[in-house]
Amino acid sequence: MAVNVKSDTVALSMAKGYYFHHAAKYKVVKKYMKGSWVMTRFDGSSCDKDDIVLKISYEIKMPIKFGTIDSLKIYQSSHQRRWSGDKPRLDANEDSEYVYITETGYAYHKDIKCSHLDLSIHLISKENINSARNLSGGKYYRCSHCVKKDVPYYYIADYGTNYHSSILCSGLKRSVERIKLKDVKGKSPCKHCV
Numbered sequence: 443m444a445v446n447v448k449s450d451t452v453a454l455s456m457a458k459g460y461y462f463h464h465a466a467k468y469k470v471v472k473k474y475m476k477g478s479w480v481m482t483r484f485d486g487s488s489c490d491k492d493d494i495v496l497k498i499s500y501e502i503k504m505p506i507k508f509g510t511i512d513s514l515k516i517y518q519s520s521h522q523r524r525w526s527g528d529k530p531r532l533d534a535n536e537d538s539e540y541v542y543i544t545e546t547g548y549a550y551h552k553d554i555k556c557s558h559l560d561l562s563i564h565l566i567s568k569e570n571i572n573s574a575r576n577l578s579g580g581k582y583y584r585c586s587h588c589v590k591k592d593v594p595y596y597y598i599a600d601y602g603t604n605y606h607s608s609i610l611c612s613g614l615k616r617s618v619e620r621i622k623l624k625d626v627k628g629k630s631p632c633k634h635c636v
Contacts, residue, residue, distance in 0.1 A: 453524065454489035457496055476501035476513050489524065496520045514609070521620060539623045541636075544616055549632040554618070556635040561616040562600045563609070571596055571605055585613050 461482070465475075475481070486497040498518045504511060541550040542559060551559055557577070566574055574582055577600045585604040588611040589596070596605040597614060604613055 450489040450491075453494060454487060457489070457494050457522075458484055458487070461496065461498065474502045474505070476503050492524055494520075494522050494524050508609070519617065540620050541623050541626060542618050542620055543626065543629060544618055546613075548629060549636075550623070550626045550629045551632045551635050553635040554620075556632055558601050558632055558634060559616070559618055560600070561614070563597055563614060564600075565595050566598050566605070568592060568594055568596065571598075574598060574605075576601055576603065585611060587611055587613060 465482070482498055482500045484496060484498060486495075488495045496519065498520070499515060501513045501515050503513050541552055542554050542556070543550045544559065547558075549558065571582060576582065576598070580603055582596075582598055582605040583603060585606045588606050588608040590607070593607045596607060597609050597611075598605050599614065602613075606614055
């Protein structure tokens with residue numbers, strides 16, 4: 443459903459309302475969200491004539507306890523073009539092709555569903571880390587940020603190149619940004635989706 447609302451405040455409130463409407467449908471949200479979905483914070487969210495940016499933060503309860511960690515703070519961001527009716531607003535000369543990038547990635551992607559943008563994290567034992575390979579066939583190497591000593595288990599991502607001792611390591615975070623192709627600098631096309 444699309445609604446053309448003139449007020450930025452009302453449009454942002456409606457976007458938050460859609461979030462709550464959909465979050466309330468899922469039992470897993472009620473089970474694992476700390477304090478339930480109503481504890482979601484939207485600090486930094488904004489709306490203007492072109493875009494709606496929702497910045498969402500909440501805590502989830504861990505299904506199993508890792509030492510003293512019983513919950514994780516999750517930060518998500520969604521940047522969407524604001525619907526303003528069926529009249530195109532782009533100039534004829536404006537390059538309207540968009541791609542997706544990550545802060546630390548080496549490639550840009552045409553498909554938001556590209557497997558290289560998906561961050562699937564798995565737990566692996568210390569004994570199996572040397573023989574483990576990512577989905578591209580590459581070996582995992584010790585993360586210089588978080589692996590300071592040997593631990594019984596490590597965290598790996600399907601297409602990652604490092605193994606991590608902390609699930610909170612910045613190397614396991616993935617922020618995807620949608621930008622115009624003409625603004626991409628220093629990144630090559632993804633071999634899987636471009």
